[in-house]
Amino acid sequence: MTYIKDLSELLIDATSRKKTIPIWCVQPSSKKINIPYLNDTQKDWLKNREWSQKAKNYALIPDDKGGLDGVVFVPEQMDHNSRTTLSFGQLPPNLPNGNYELVGEYGDENFAVLSWLLGCYKFQNYLSSPTSKTITLKLPKNVDRERSLAQAEAMWMGRDIINTPANHFGPEELETVCRDLAKYHKAKLKVCVGDKLLKENFPLIHAVGKASTRAPRLMNMHWGDKTNPLVTLIGKGICFDTGGLNIKTGNHMLLMKKDMGGAATTLALAHMIMSAQLPIQLRVLIPAAENSIAGNAFRPGDILPSRQGMNVEIGNTDAEGRLVLADALALASEENPEHIMTFATLTGAARVALGADLPAFFCSDDNFSEKVISSSMEWADPVWRLPFWQPYDSLLSSNIADVNHISSGGFAGAITAALFLKHFVPKKTMYSHFDLYGWTPNAKPGRPKGGEPQGARAVFETLERIYAK
Ligand code: BES
Numbered sequence: 001m002t003y004i005k006d007l008s009e010l011l012i013d014a015t016s017r018k019k020t021i022p023i024w025c026v027q028p029s030s031k032k033i034n035i036p037y038l039n040d041t042q043k044d045w046l047k048n049r050e051w052s053q054k055a056k057n058y059a060l061i062p063d064d065k066g067g068l069d070g071v072v073f074v075p076e077q078m079d080h081n082s083r084t085t086l087s088f089g090q091l092p093p094n095l096p097n098g099n100y101e102l103v104g105e106y107g108d109e110n111f112a113v114l115s116w117l118l119g120c121y122k123f124q125n126y127l128s129s130p131t132s133k134t135i136t137l138k139l140p141k142n143v144d145r146e147r148s149l150a151q152a153e154a155m156w157m158g159r160d161i162i163n164t165p166a167n168h169f170g171p172e173e174l175e176t177v178c179r180d181l182a183k184y185h186k187a188k189l190k191v192c193v194g195d196k197l198l199k200e201n202f203p204l205i206h207a208v209g210k211a212s213t214r215a216p217r218l219m220n221m222h223w224g225d226k227t228n229p230l231v232t233l234i235g236k237g238i239c240f241d242t243g244g245l246n247i248k249t250g251n252h253m254l255l256m257k258k259d260m261g262g263a264a265t266t267l268a269l270a271h272m273i274m275s276a277q278l279p280i281q282l283r284v285l286i287p288a289a290e291n292s293i294a295g296n297a298f299r300p301g302d303i304l305p306s307r308q309g310m311n312v313e314i315g316n317t318d319a320e321g322r323l324v325l326a327d328a329l330a331l332a333s334e335e336n337p338e339h340i341m342t343f344a345t346l347t348g349a350a351r352v353a354l355g356a357d358l359p360a361f362f363c364s365d366d367n368f369s370e371k372v373i374s375s376s377m378e379w380a381d382p383v384w385r386l387p388f389w390q391p392y393d394s395l396l397s398s399n400i401a402d403v404n405h406i407s408s409g410g411f412a413g414a415i416t417a418a419l420f421l422k423h424f425v426p427k428k429t430m431y432s433h434f435d436l437y438g439w440t441p442n443a444k445p446g447r448p449k450g451g452e453p454q455g456a457r458a459v460f461e462t463l464e465r466i467y468a469k
């Protein structure tokens with residue numbers, strides 16, 4: 001199975017002469033239907049259906065032979081600082097096969113095209129008769145075709161790997177995706193597997209993954225010119241999270257195939273960065289493991305060494321994500337990057353605070369943080385900032401080890417998890433951390449139900465603004 005798909009066949013060139021079906025984009029109108037593209041019969045037809053010209057509504061307009069004359073669509077009117085909805089994304093799943101073209105007032109064309117492409121996604125790998133839709137969009141003028149395609153391909157790849165169930169997607173399959181991506185972009189990849197993790201001093205990654213029959217591993221990818229500033233991305237790659245000996249209940253375990261959503265987001269972001277050839281040096285670390293249960297599983301109360309040197313007391317084996325990230329962070333820090341970022345489906349507490357749509361975002365640098373937040377709102381990839389609140393660090397103290405990996409008491413779970421990670425990053429290094437859900441529980445325009453990398457577009461846009469020539 002290939003995860004990096006070429007989506008260029010979903011688009012038609014702006015100069016093409018292929019016949020297209022118009023999508024007439026109009027402003028909302030509170031009173032009567034006001035659509036210059038329609039004849040009176042068509043307006044009556046809409047009126048009789050009690051169709052109203054309000055934001056996000058659309059209608060398929062028949063011609064006088066009963067064919068499809070065009071589509072009326074009212075895009076959501078949002079200024080570019082507050083785009084949370086990919087409203088064009090609702091069209092592709094609801095239109096019949098055909099070649100379409102946007103006409104009228106559709107706002108930012110790059111945003112419209114990206115929303116459209118994100119809305120074309122469907123996960124059908126397990127359907128014996130998948131629907132083969134052939135819907136294409138003629139590129140509006142001034143769209144950056146390659147950029148839009150790379151972003152959509154990255155998102156599709158991330159969705160595919162989250163959606164693939166854990167029986168078909170373990171640490172080894174995650175490694176394969178990294179290999180394919182490295183090959184595609186001519187990046188270097190090193191992988192450390194199984195007991196070699198102990199030899200090469202990644203005790204926490206090994207401990208979390210050792211109870212699974214599928215060996216844990218660390219993927220280590222390097223790309224770009226060594227003279228450029230180094231940015232290191234780290235993604236939590238827990239391919240399934242049973243909770244370990246602190247086993248989750250059925251309900252809480254149900255969706256845990258998505259516990260590699262941080263890795264999916266990281267790889268999606270890496271694909272965007274490398275496709276755009278951003279002038280940075282990129283390093284991607286994916287610690288991958290399955291948090292399983294067996295006689296050799298790590299236990300609550302165990303004290304484990306870490307790569308960085310601190311001994312970590314295990315408070316709960318279900319807080320496995322921060323452990324694998326800690327060893328990856330220690331490795332990242334040895335290379336002295338300008339910026340380290342972690343992406344992880346790390347805590348239920350972040351979900352309680354912000355829900356499924358909003359990743360919690362922690363950042364040691366106010367300036368960078370502001371940029372990420374404004375890009376996130378511009379690209380409908382919202383994130384919300386929470387603090388690395390140092391006074392809570394004392395909640396992680398342990399009597400018998402250097403640090404406890406969870407806090408006692410149920411307060412500020414997302415913050416204490418972030419603070420635990422911060423122990424493994426040098427003070428002078430810029431550090432951003434995204435605690436995300438990685439999943440759309442109910443379909444929304446451009447966001448089909450299922451896996452969703454979150455924060456990748458926001459960070460890509462930010463890095464592009466900072467580094468692109
Ligand atoms: N992967 C989970 C966190 C999670 C759960 C993310 C549900 C998204 C949805 C993580 O490994 C975990 O289990 N965290 C525990 C930590 C606790 C034991 C300190 C949690 O949040 O309950």
Ligand code: MN
Nearest residue numbers: 241318319320
């Ligand atoms: Mn867990």
Ligand code: ZN
Nearest residue numbers: 238241259321
């Ligand atoms: Zn987890």
